[in-house]
Amino acid sequence: MSYRILLLGAPGAGKGTQSEKLAAEYELDHVTTGDALRANADMETEYGTPRSFMEAGELVPDPVVNEIVKTALSNADGFVLDGYPRTLSQAEYLSEVTDLDAVVLLDVDDAVLLDRLTGRRVCDDCGANYHVEFQPPETPGVCDDCGGELIQREDDTKETARERLEVFVENTEPVVTHFRDAGDLIEVDGEGTPEDVFERIRDAVEA
Ligand code: AP5
Numbered sequence: 001m002s003y004r005i006l007l008l009g010a011p012g013a014g015k016g017t018q019s020e021k022l023a024a025e026y027e028l029d030h031v032t033t034g035d036a037l038r039a040n041a042d043m044e045t046e047y048g049t050p051r052s053f054m055e056a057g058e059l060v061p062d063p064v065v066n067e068i069v070k071t072a073l074s075n076a077d078g079f080v081l082d083g084y085p086r087t088l089s090q091a092e093y094l095s096e097v098t099d100l101d102a103v104v105l106l107d108v109d110d111a112v113l114l115d116r117l118t119g120r121r122v123c124d125d126c127g128a129n130y131h132v133e134f135q136p137p138e139t140p141g142v143c144d145d146c147g148g149e150l151i152q153r154e155d156d157t158k159e160t161a162r163e164r165l166e167v168f169v170e171n172t173e174p175v176v177t178h179f180r181d182a183g184d185l186i187e188v189d190g191e192g193t194p195e196d197v198f199e200r201i202r203d204a205v206e207a
Helices: 015-026 033-039 050-054 062-074 088-097 110-119 158-181 194-206
Strands: 004-009 029-032 079-082 102-107 120-123 129-131 185-189
Touching: 004 015, 004 158, 015 029, 015 079, 015 194, 029 033, 029 062, 033 050, 033 062, 062 079, 062 088, 088 158, 102 158, 102 194, 110 120, 110 158, 158 185, 185 194
Parallel strands: 004 079, 004 102, 029 079, 102 185
Antiparallel strands: 120 129
């Protein structure tokens, strides 16, 4: 079954972690604006570089992100979309370029979000995700998969993570409300082990 799944949630809710699992389970493309923007962080646009927004915890302007998503979705049969839409205008654009089979919100308490973000470590070589407490590597600071160095994302400092959570409340909660009001939102408890959360999402999507 080639699903088109949208995964919504605050920074640190586990969108990336669960998207990887969904993509593997259903053989879907994982379309993530965060990774796409990090890969093109220094690209010059008429608004400035993506990096200048991301390092401040602010949103990259809609036209830049819309273009990335349009291209990625036009090349995908089934997909799990992570990190987009983050504004009502992005949500409107998305409805013009594709239909969705399921919209899932990962619900996680703010204090847990902050712990997850500030403790996250990412492999500088292959991009694998870890957490110093919840998902530690076998050797501290070294990637289990490729032996690369584990680093902290520039936007995972406490101050920038707090800013990102505020930006989510201001810009993206209206998107959540939009899908909830349309009767399209599946709300899933995003706390517990990644495996427990995945089972909840899978059950909800298949129902
Ligand atoms: P992006 O990369 O999308 O970041 P985000 O939405 O802030 O989400 P994160 O990647 O921080 O968290 P996540 O929910 O994926 O959680 P994860 O699985 O990694 O965006 C970054 C920036 O890019 C934005 O601030 C903005 O500037 C720009 N941008 C992106 N999209 C944009 C758009 N559409 N419009 C405009 N600008 C845009 O998990 C986090 C940590 O928790 C990990 O360490 C993980 O190991 C751990 N963890 C995960 N699940 C669990 C669990 N169940 N139990 C314990 N630990 C867990």
